Amino acid sequence: MEKYETHTHDVIVIGAGGAGLRxxxxxxxxxxxxxxxxxSLLGKAHTVMAEGGVAAALANVxxxxxxxxxxxxxxxxxxxxxNWRMAQLHAQxxxxxxxxxxxxxxxxxxxxxxxxxxxAFGGHTWKRLAHVGDRTGLEMIRTLQDRGxxxxxxxxMECTITHLLKDGERISGAFGYWRESGRFIxxxxxxxxxxxxxxxxxxxxxxxxxxxxxDGHALAYEAGAELIxxxxxxxxxxxxxxxxSVKGILVTEAVxxxxxxxxxxxxxxxxxxxxPERMELSTRDIVARSIxxxxxxxxxxxxxxxxxDISHRGGEYVKKKLxxxxxxxxxxxxxxxxxxxxxxxxxxxxxxxxxxVDADTTGSTVPGLFAAGEVAGGMHGANRLGGNxxxxxxxxxxxxxxGAAQYANxxxxxxxxxxxxxxxxxxxxxxxxxxxxxxxxxxxxxxxLQEIMGxxxxxFRTREKINEGIEELGVLKERASQLRIEGSRMFNPGWxxxxxxxxxxxxxxxxxxxxxxxxxxxxAHSRVDFPDADNEKWGKVNSVIxxxxxxxxxxxxxxxxxxxxxxxxxxxxxx
Amino acid sequence: xSVAKVRVYRGDKNGGEEMEYEVPLEEGMVVLDAIHxxxxxxxxxxxxxxxxxxxxxxxxxxxxxxxxxxxxxxxxDSLPLDKPVTVYPVKTFPIIKDLVTDVSWNYEVRKKIxxxxxxxxxxxxxxQEDVERSQxxxxxIECFLCQNVCHILRNHDEKNEFFGPRMLIKIAExxxxxxxxxxxxxxxxxxxxxxxxxxxxxxxxxxxxxxHITDNAIIPLKERVADTYFDPLLWIFSKFxxxx
Ligand SMILES: Cc1cc2nc3c(=O)[nH]c(=O)nc-3n(C[C@H](O)[C@H](O)[C@H](O)COP(=O)(O)OP(=O)(O)OC[C@H]3O[C@@H](n4cnc5c(N)ncnc54)[C@H](O)[C@@H]3O)c2cc1C
Ligand code: SF4
Ligand code: SF4
Ligand code: FES
Numbered sequence: 180m181e182k183y184e185t186h187t188h189d190v191i192v193i194g195a196g197g198a199g200l201r202x203x204x205x206x207x208x209x210x211x212x213x214x215x216x217x218x219s220l221l222g223k224a225h226t227v228m229a230e231g232g233v234a235a236a237l238a239n240v241x242x243x244x245x246x247x248x249x250x251x252x253x254x255x256x257x258x259x260x261x262n263w264r265m266a267q268l269h270a271q272x273x274x275x276x277x278x279x280x281x282x283x284x285x286x287x288x289x290x291x292x293x294x295x296x297x298x299a300f301g302g303h304t305w306k307r308l309a310h311v312g313d314r315t316g317l318e319m320i321r322t323l324q325d326r327g328x329x330x331x332x333x334x335x336m337e338c339t340i341t342h343l344l345k346d347g348e349r350i351s352g353a354f355g356y357w358r359e360s361g362r363f364i365x366x367x368x369x370x371x372x373x374x375x376x377x378x379x380x381x382x383x384x385x386x387x388x389x390x391x392x393x394d395g396h397a398l399a400y401e402a403g404a405e406l407i408x409x410x411x412x413x414x415x416x417x418x419x420x421x422x423x424s425v426k427g428i429l430v431t432e433a434v435x436x437x438x439x440x441x442x443x444x445x446x447x448x449x450x451x452x453x454x455p456e457r458m459e460l461s462t463r464d465i466v467a468r469s470i471x472x473x474x475x476x477x478x479x480x481x482x483x484x485x486x487x488d489i490s491h492r493g494g495e496y497v498k499k500k501l502x503x504x505x506x507x508x509x510x511x512x513x514x515x516x517x518x519x520x521x522x523x524x525x526x527x528x529x530x531x532x533x534x535x536v537d538a539d540t541t542g543s544t545v546p547g548l549f550a551a552g553e554v555a556g557g558m559h560g561a562n563r564l565g566g567n568x569x570x571x572x573x574x575x576x577x578x579x580x581x582g583a584a585q586y587a588n589x590x591x592x593x594x595x596x597x598x599x600x601x602x603x604x605x606x607x608x609x610x611x612x613x614x615x616x617x618x619x620x621x622x623x624x625x626x627x628l629q630e631i632m633g634x635x636x637x638x639f640r641t642r643e644k645i646n647e648g649i650e651e652l653g654v655l656k657e658r659a660s661q662l663r664i665e666g667s668r669m670f671n672p673g674w675x676x677x678x679x680x681x682x683x684x685x686x687x688x689x690x691x692x693x694x695x696x697x698x699x700x701x702x703a704h705s706r707v708d709f710p711d712a713d714n715e716k717w718g719k720v721n722s723v724i725x726x727x728x729x730x731x732x733x734x735x736x737x738x739x740x741x742x743x744x745x746x747x748x749x750x751x752x753x754x
Numbered sequence: 755x756s757v758a759k760v761r762v763y764r765g766d767k768n769g770g771e772e773m774e775y776e777v778p779l780e781e782g783m784v785v786l787d788a789i790h791x792x793x794x795x796x797x798x799x800x801x802x803x804x805x806x807x808x809x810x811x812x813x814x815x816x817x818x819x820x821x822x823x824x825x826x827x828x829x830x831d832s833l834p835l836d837k838p839v840t841v842y843p844v845k846t847f848p849i850i851k852d853l854v855t856d857v858s859w860n861y862e863v864r865k866k867i868x869x870x871x872x873x874x875x876x877x878x879x880x881x882q883e884d885v886e887r888s889q890x891x892x893x894x895i896e897c898f899l900c901q902n903v904c905h906i907l908r909n910h911d912e913k914n915e916f917f918g919p920r921m922l923i924k925i926a927e928x929x930x931x932x933x934x935x936x937x938x939x940x941x942x943x944x945x946x947x948x949x950x951x952x953x954x955x956x957x958x959x960x961x962x963x964x965x966h967i968t969d970n971a972i973i974p975l976k977e978r979v980a981d982t983y984f985d986p987l988l989w990i991f992s993k994f995x996x997x998x
Contacts, residue, residue: 220803221861222896223811281878284870284931286885286892293879311889317810318892328861329869336861359850388805422782428808507808510827511782622794666799669766670851673798 183365183602188214188333189587190580191353191368193340193395196224197316197572198552198579199374200323201276203332205580206372211587213332214366216355218339218390222324225376225388225553226572229316230431230503232298232308233573234566235273239294241305246270247748248304253567254749256302256462257531257560258702259718260408263741264538265558269567269574276573277309285322287311299436302462302564313431313503319569338364340394341678342605343371343402343548344597350402350547351595354605358675361668363606367597369587372541372579373399373534373550378412381683381690382527382637383629386418386429392679393686395554399534400685404543406724407556407736409532409686410693410704413563414638416466418526420484425511427526430487430504432565434521435459437500439489441470442520443478449485464562464703467525471638474524484524490517525638529568531559531703532693535723540582541575547586551579557721561702611662612677618663621676628655628683636691641708645695652691656684685731692733693722758830759838760788762800766851773797774838785818785825785833785841789853801852809962812897816853817842822899822960825853844902857898863917866945870928871936884932891927891971893963894920900957900967906950916947919957919967926971929978943979948972 190206192199195217203215217224238244249270254261281287281295287309288296297306311318328334337358344352352367375395379387400406417430435441441459443449453469454461461469470485480486489497494517498505501516508514508521533556534543541549552572559567612618635648659680664673699713700706712718720735741749756779761772775796777788786804793800802825805811809827816825819833819840833839847855900919901907907918917925925942928934942948955968965971 219805219813220857223805223813227895228806228808228810278878282872284928286880286889286931289880289882289885293881311892314810314893317895321892325869328865388807390805423780424783424787503810510809510829620798622798626794664798670801670854671799672793672801
């Protein structure tokens with residue numbers, strides 16, 4: 180057996196996006212020894228790409244805003260499937276977390292009287308998104324990165340976790356490899372926090388990076404944790420459609436937040452038909468379906484999308500408020516958005532489903548395993564409001580750090596065992612693709628997976644389609660058990676893709692099975708054969724995926740009862 | 755469909771060679787797309803870094819036809835395609851494999867920069883015109899292209915004496931933060947080596963975020979340092995002090 184480099188920490192955080200960094204900072208502040216592991220270089224995680232803003236009821240622009248309205252908006256956006264306790268904590272704590280970022284050096288755009296500026300976004304009653312032009316995520320990750328590197332944690336960059344290790348029921352460590360050398364590495368830990376982000380690379384048209392392969396979802400599933408609501412994948416209404424090589428890249432919702440108007444090829448402002456009250460600032464599920472429908476019915480733009488126009492706001496304003504969008508269209512599509520409309524179409528963006536966690540501690544059903552950020556389920560229900568992810572990362576990142584450190588503290592000395600047999604198995608699994616002389620090219624398998632997911636479990640779904648998709652996934656899984664790669668273990672993207680595919684296949688199967696089971700349309704899940712929401716049956720349950728003797732088990736579990744005072748807020752006299 | 759010839763440097767610290775590939779052109783294609791095509795169809799182990807593919811994360815830096823650039827932002831149709839397109843790793847940092855270099859030095863020096871230090875009783879009121887100066891520098895995506903072209907790092911390899919333009923704007927951003935109270939002047943001179951910069955502006959030219967690195971950050975920093983250390987009156991004064 181190969182000799183492993185071994186590191187011991189109280190808490191291992193997997194993922195260095197907003198959630199992971201915030202968790203690591205908190206766990207360190209609690210006195211835990213923390214190792215922060217990430218697939219890419221520090222500061223390159225998805226969070227860096229977030230544009231529009233972070234939602235928090237600071238009430239700096241609209242004085243009437245408060246946590247109750249934020250809670251109300253979030254529950255309605257999520258079509259009541261949200262874990263109410265998470266939505267409550269999120270709405271209550273987000274303002275504090277945003278101010279804390281400012282105290283750590285973040286420079287948000289300002290109001291006239293010197294406070295943090297806020298902008299409008301879909302589904303939010305008031306102007307609620309604190310922002311920095313259209314590079315809010317960059318500001319957030321830099322601030323956390325700066326804070327993190329001075330907090331005493333050890334950072335393991337370009338290091339990928341492939342297996343979680345357990346001592347009986349408890350988490351006892353994690354196994355992975357350095358991207359640079361391909362050498363294996365072992366972490367002994369009392370607690371592990373998953374902060375690995377989403378799953379978007381299972382789809383072809385996506386706003387997500389190479390890292391979004393659902394590793395955390397798969398790691399949790401294989402360690403015995405439950406995944407919930409995997410059918411809810413958010414298709415962001417506005418991705419770029421042209422030219423082909425940029426298809427899927429995000430056009431931030433801030434364009435609509437700043438007054439952007441959607442039109443079809445006939446020049447009609449079609450949101451008037453679908454949501455006359457909120458128009459372009461309706462929730463993402465509704466806007467995405469509206470654009471999709473317009474194109475399906477033959478009223479699409481030349482490249483099969485809708486027109487999104489912000490030019491009426493004037494060149495100066497657009498360049499100031501949306502500088503990256505201006506450059507993005509200029510450089511990639513040769514379009515001047517201060518003069519012409521953009522062409523947009525839905526793109527895979529965010530997964531609402533994820534690891535089932537306890538709202539207060541972020542603990543999963545496996546002792547010692549915690550999850551926060553996009554990899555955790557429950558917070559956003561059936562559909563996430565824009566801006567609610569960045570605030571989610573801060574609120575639950577902090578809570579994860581706290582929860583994991585407290586849990587680790589209770590285990591005095593780290594006497595948790597790592598099983599040699601598990602390590603051997605992990606090693607063998609990883610090295611397999613080098614030994615298959617005959618076998619499939621992982622890139623080909625990945626492309627086919629993306630085709631399957633796009634065609635059978637895309638924006639609109641039917642029983643027949645999903646069923647076909649599940650069958651095709653089965654065949655592909657078989658093929659993917661024999662992957663072949665070339666070259667050495669050193670910085671080998673093909674090799675990495677083999678493991679990524681393993682994660683993506685688990686996540687895709689879970690997603691398809693949940694989509695098949697839920698016979699209704701709700702939020703981001705649209706079943707053409709069940710166009711209405713079924714509040715009696717499906718409005719009361721989460722979908723649950725778990726591992727059962729090596730097979731994927733699907734079921735449901737009832738939503739927990741919301742306390743009366745929160746019910747009042749949800750039913751309250753808000754618009 | 756027309757085809758481009760793309761020559762990619764393949765190798766590691768023990769040496770390597772240029773490999774030529776044929777890549778079918780697609781409308782709007784960028785150099786990173788060509789690299790991905792090569793990975794999927796010819797060499798699955800071709801090493802490259804990327805994340806956002808939208809010029810936002812700064813991962814994909816390389817030298818395209820000899821020019822430092824983000825490969826996800828460099829359109830194939832902006833290059834002369836009658837000749838092969840060459841793609842090399844950036845030169846200033848040691849190669850790991852193919853297009854991937856070891857940029858860890860940047861992370862090491864960054865840790866040394868004294869962090870944001872507000873006053874205890876701050877009210878947290880700031881005005882847009884005051885935050886804008888620092889906001890310009892906070893646009894930095896850490897692509898390290900400026901570090902790559904700065905001749906002090908590139909040709910003279912004075913990494914022990916000089917932190918390079920990226921880290922200087924990081925310091926400028928903190929120094930110009932309306933609510934920061936830390937004095938980094940001595941640090942700038944002694945450790946970051948601001949004096950080494952001779953204002954050739956090569957860094958500013960390559961910055962994909964169009965940050966005015968030299969004019970807006972380095973020159974003002976140099977002036978601050980000069981005012982403190984080289985103000986003639988102060989200088990004479992300190993001489994006298996030293997003499998007695
Ligand atoms: C283009 C774009 C724009 C967006 N705009 C907004 C916005 O304006 N407002 C908003 O609220 N939300 C926005 N979002 C959503 C939001 O950015 C993400 O949901 C959020 O950043 C996810 O953060 P995270 O901390 O969960 O994960 P990430 O920031 O994605 O971090 C994941 C981390 O996990 C690591 N990782 C993954 N797998 C492994 C493994 N196996 N081993 C080790 N490390 C691993 C990665 O390296 C990375 O460090 C946007 C998203 C995109 C893509
Ligand atoms: S201006 Fe200064 S920092 Fe920039 S490249 Fe020239 S010497 Fe280097
Ligand atoms: S200053 Fe510009 S060139 Fe330098 S690292 Fe930042 S973005 Fe890149
Ligand atoms: S991939 Fe992010 S800058 Fe090129």
